[in-house]
Amino acid sequence: MITLRLASERGHADFGWLNSRHSFAFGRWRPPETLPHGHGFRTLRVINQDIVGPASKGGGFKPHPHHDMEIISYVIAGAMAHGDSTGTKATIRPGDIQRMTAGRGIVHSEFNASDDQPVHFLQIWIQPDRRGHEPGYAQTHFAREAKLNQLRLVGAPAQAVIDAGPNPPIALNADARLYASILPTGAEVAVPLGQARHAWVQVIRGRVALDDGTGERVLGAGDAAAISPETPTPSAPAPVAGAGLGAGANAGRGAGDSGMGRTMTVSGRTSAQEESELLVFDLP
16 A cells, blocks of 8 residues: 655745755644644654755754654755764765664754755654664765665664675664665666565655556655555554564564565656655665
């Protein structure tokens, strides 16, 4: 079952230095009761498309706290300067994946690293597998070629990353996998879904067509789709202390779920000179 979320259905906040589009309830924005998945999808709690103005105009999030959340930043254009209470200082640019584990509590800031150019990025929050993780930070880079014409795994449960080889996905303290893809027009990738798994597809730029065997749905920049099994599955689990994750190829998938069964295709539908970019979340 596919449920579309159009870019025009997102919340909007403009503070001058920040122009933000909210896929789910955030800040003062509350979606209409008729909007499916308005308060999150499974363990995916936040996807904000943020454009932050230049540092010379005050562009940035001042130090503020979080706890018990996996917070991911995916920079689309520009550069972002990060600092946090673990002592980490870093700059995040296009191709980088940043993961901050809020855990027992962390204070961080995110500022535009440029004095004259905006920074455009996705801010993503995923519910962790348990409460009370040690606060931490990780960052890695995936070149355009690593995502071109393929579905590249860029984030995975921590135990699945141990034997992942060179340029592994970033480790998540969550039952979730995050994929990134860049598709020229006509290029197609397959998205395998376990029988009891769910997916969220977020289009960053361009146009793509989704097909789960029940017909195509075309999505443009900012659009998204929630994909769930036809047979209802229980609500997303609340974090449970000590909850474990399997290792190896099926790490991060639900108990008893082999990771096989359903497949969806995603194909690029832009002009010959353009590319599409998207993220795919594999969720319990």
